[in-house]
Each structure stands twice: as structure tokens, then as C-alpha cells.
Amino acid sequence: MENEVEYGNKKVRIAAVGDIHIRESDKGKWSEYFKEVSRQADVLLICGDLTDTGDEGEAEVLAQELKSCTIPVIGVLGNHDYEKGRHKLIRQILQNNNMTILDGEAVVVEGVGFAGVKGFGGGFDGHMLSMFGEGAMKAFVQEAVDEALHLDRALARLDQDHESIKKIVLLHYSPIKETVKGEPEQIFPFLGSSRLAEPLTRRNVVAAFHGHAHVGQLKGETSGGVPVYNVAKPILSRLGYEFPFFVLEV
Template sequence: MEENQQTITRIACVGDIHVQENDQGKWRDYFKQASAAADILMLCGDLTDTGHLVEAEVLAEELKGCTIPVVAVLGNHDYERGEQRQIKKILEHAGVHVLDGESVVINNIGFAGVKGFGGGFDRFMLSMFGEKMFKDFVQEAVDESLKLDRALQHLEGNYGDIPKIVLLHYAPIKATIEGEPPEIFPFMGSSRLVEPINRRQVLAAFHGHAHVGTLEGKTSAGVPVFNVAKPILNRAGLPGFFIFEVGKVPEMTVNHEA
């Protein structure tokens, strides 16, 4: 047998599943299908519909149909009731790696995740100026970008040049929210998230949030970005999730959280 045999790891990616209180039994077959199609499942926020704890409990129960590792970030809907910490704990108790400025390594692939935030894109990005409420809005996007950078730095410092994947809920580029009304672009994501993605040589980034966006785009440095909000995947005729393949991955499996 050849040394360092090349393998392919398949990642099933989806966001905005919006699990509701009455969804018992609705998702278990879906997660079984993802387990059969992929090696890792990645959930890009808005896991619950209204941020209610019972919705998170339903999701945790449905995830028993999933037999592969699950990596996730929360979305704005998961923050709706201010119970995001409890939601995170419920999902972690179910075995989900919920990332909020942390990283995890699975199958020698590094995953770094944050929710992200709004603020606009490119030359229309909001600046730190004016009333305190505007400064606070911009600061939230800055803080999310810094958290992402620290998570990616952790992967680089501890694992070298392994492939790095970024999970977000909010978009890091404008291209993948095209189709949404331009008036709400500042609330769909922020270019501030792009800087660590470009500088840390990320393999690909994934987000949700924009239900009427575009599936694929690229950062200014050419990093692929995918909007995997479930409504977009449904319109694209995909089976409820997007499969991203990572090649040339050693057979070893390591798990470590920042």
C-alpha cells in the first residue's frame, strides 16, 4: 500500500433549516441521507426558527439520525430570544461542535466558525463614525472578524497547513447575496469577514442567511464562498444539502477544539 494514500472527505453543507417545535420526526431521514452522502455535516446557522429552547431540543433529537460528525454556527434566529448560550449547550450535549470563535479539526481538516454580522460590503461598508449605536453596530462586525482570525490562527499554529474551512451565518462577500433587495445588503453580511479568510489562506467559506441569494462566489483573493441557505439549495435542485469535497487528506483523524 502506498504511503500517504490520498482520500477525499465529503462535507454536506446547509444553513437556515429553521427547525420548529412541531418538527418531531421531520428531519431524521434528512440527517440519515446526509450521513450516507458525506463524511461531515456542516450547519451554517438559523438552526432554530425562533430561538426557542424547545426547537433546539427537537433538533438535538432529530440529529440522532446523523452518524457523522456535525459542525455548526448559530444564526440570528438562534439569538432571537437571547437564549443562544443554552441552545449551544443543548446542541453540544447532542455531540455537535458549535463554533463561536473556536476551531475544530476533523479528518485533518480545520473548521473555524463565527456567526458573523452585518455592516455592508466593499466601498459601501459602514465605518466607525457617528452616533454610538452606529459605532456599536460596526464594532460587532469587527469583533466577529477578530474572533474568526483568532480561530484560524489557532489552526495554523497547531496544525500547520492543513485545509481550513470557514463557517459563517452572515455573508462575507456581496456576490452570494445577489438577488436579495439591495436595500437590505448592509444587514446580510460584512466585508470585514473577508480579511482573515483571504490572509489565512482558507480553502473555502460557507454561509447562509440570504434565502434569495446566489449559491457561489469568490473573495478578492479567489477563495470560493458558498451560500448554502436551504431555500437556495432547494431552488438549485440539490438534495437538501451541498456536497463539498476536500481531497488529498491524510487518513488520520484528529479532534481538537480551541
């Protein structure tokens, strides 16, 4: 097991990957991957960019490939899934095929609470964009603020409905700078936002997973000590994972 966190007697193996970028030509190419995930984990998280160009045909291929997966699958959408404005259709196709897509919601699986949002950009730490200037800039910042609020509300519902539950967060965009290092600094504002990190610490999240930055670092942590994992498939492949998914046991 790659990492292990002790929480009582029950342990749940959580597999996570992001940026799988399914294409219509991928039919039959993912079956063994999902079978292997099912052998090694109890839950699979897919952290956005489920499709390559945001086409519903790609979502249909993923839905078929996921039939080889015998464990619960939870995901969030990524920016690629929004490319053609068909994100609602992509979500519907996957949810009709036994995948849970979170967008400001939470779900409990195997006794663990999962909360998810896509997230958004805006920059990190002292270099976050501020709500100032042109309307377009204010709208950009507001999107990040709204995503952070949606995440906080999802975590709050878990706290309200399930006392002392272990909480895991799924994102596409990063909540910290450390896991996007390796990408050009000029594009950091488009890779994530520190606004997403605040709810992780305040709500005592066990760990957070994201993707989006293909040339980043696998692990970092928030200023409050919450582990954050960039599980973008290209990173896991670069690190030598035969089957590129990361497993955390909680």
C-alpha cells in the same frame, strides 16, 4: 460530487446547509434527511438559524433529529437563534447532544480544520459602514469588527497547532456581496460584511460557507479567490436539490 478540490491523497466529503429553521412541530421530519447526509458525506456543517424562533424547545427537537446523523456535525448560530436571548442555552443543548457549535473557536475533524463565527452585518466593499457617528452606529460596526477578529484568531490557532492543515470556515452572515445578490440591495448591510472576507484570503482558507440570505446565489469568491458558498436551505431547494445540502470534497 458537486465540487472537488484536490489536496493530497485523502479526500473528505463536507456537506453544508444553513437556515434549517427547526420548529417544535418538526419532530420526525428530519430523520431521512440526516440519514441521507450521512450516506453522502463525512462531516455536516450547519450555517446558522438552526432554530426558527430561538426557543430551546426547537433546539431539543433538532438534538433528537440529529440522532439519525452518523457523521460529525459542526455549526454556528444565526440571528434567529439569538431572537429570544436563549442562544447560550441552545448552544448547550446541542453540544450536549454531540454537535459542535463554534463561536470564535476551531476544531479538527477528519484531518480538516474548521473555524466558525456567526458573523454580522455592515455592508460590502466600498459601501461598508464606518466607525463614525452615533454610539449605536459605532457599536454596530464594532460587532462586525469583533466577529472578523474572532474568526482570524480561530484560523491563527489552526495554523499554529496544525501546520499546513486544510481550513474551512463556517459563517451565518456573508463575507462577500456576490452570494447575497437577489436580495433587495437596501438590506445588503444587514446580510453580511466584507470585514469577514479579509481573514479568509490571508489565512489561505480552502472554502467558506454561510447562509442567512435566502434569496441569494450559491457560489461566489473573495477578491483573493477563496470560494464562498451560500448554502441557505431555500436556495438549495430552489436549485432542485432533492435533499437540500451542498457537498464539497476536499
